[in-house]
Amino acid sequence: MIIAIANQKGGVGKTTTAVNLASSLAAAERRVLLVDMDPQGNASSGVGVRPGTTPLTIYDALIGNATLAEVLQPTPQQTLFLAPATQDLTAVEYELFDEDRGTHLRKLLSTATDYEFVIIDSPPSLGVLTLNVLVAAERVIVPLQPEYYALEGITYLMATIDRVKNSLNPGITVEGIVLTMWDPKIGLLIRWRTRCASTSASSTQSSRATCACRRRHRTACRRCFTTSAARARKAT
Ligand SMILES: Nc1ncnc2c1ncn2[C@@H]1O[C@H](COP(=O)(O)OP(=O)(O)OP(=O)(O)O)[C@@H](O)[C@H]1O
Ligand SMILES: [Mg+2]
DSSP states (O other): OEEEEOOSSTTSSHHHHHHHHHHHHHHTTOOEEEEEOOTTOHHHHHTTOOTTOSSOOHHHHHTTSSOHHHHOEEOSSTTEEEEOOOGGGGGHHHHOOSTTTTSHHHHHHTTOTTOSEEEEEOOSSOSHHHHHHHHHOSEEEEEEOOSTTHHHHHHHHHHHHHHHHHTTOTTOEEEEEEEOSOOTTOHHHHHHHHHHHHHHHHHSTTOOEEOTTSSEESSOOHHHHHHHHHHHHHHO
16 A cells, blocks of 8 residues: 655655654554655655665666665664665656656556555655655655644645646545644644544545544534643643
């Protein structure tokens, strides 16, 4: 299964989510490939491979100078492998100009048949790199920091996912939204959580979000919102 961690907003916890998910699956002895698609290379250093210390990176594979197998690196976890990234990856935005520019990663990952899970960390943008991620993915997990401008960003991301679903990747589904850096004491955040649940449910049919009662509702649960708001009022 190929799972992308995506949100064009920066610093919301994409890499933290990708590294922890990949590492947890590997700790459960599943064969996992972590693909770093962010030129910042944070996912690479997150699993112990310092950017710039490997001869080949995912950039070489994307532009056709190497196979995926040639760029893979082992990690301290026996069943976790990494396709590393460095700053070079920014050049992909300018170098992939063919009409298949969105499908390069999908073609590469079709050769990764040894892995039960492929986890892809995305950059904070909606350019060619993220397009390649969304075209390759079967599922998308969206880390979301509950703050004022996040909803605008998430609407745009969901529209992009819908466009990819209607064109290059009909099989893509949004697995869910992961609220990160959540502070339960702030009542405003509770209202955001409820709005996020309704937004994700209406923009992509298969999206689900966990409401305050910890059950997975398609829409926000009025009863839970009332109880959690009362709890937050009590806490402040
Ligand atoms: N759940 C969390 N609680 C508190 N801090 C967190 C949490 N998740 C991530 N962080 C911290 O927030 C910062 C940004 O996280 P991270 O690098 O994972 O975000 P990102 O979305 O990948 O950023 P970028 O868009 O730059 O790639 C890091 O310093 C990380 O340690
Ligand atoms: Mg990151």
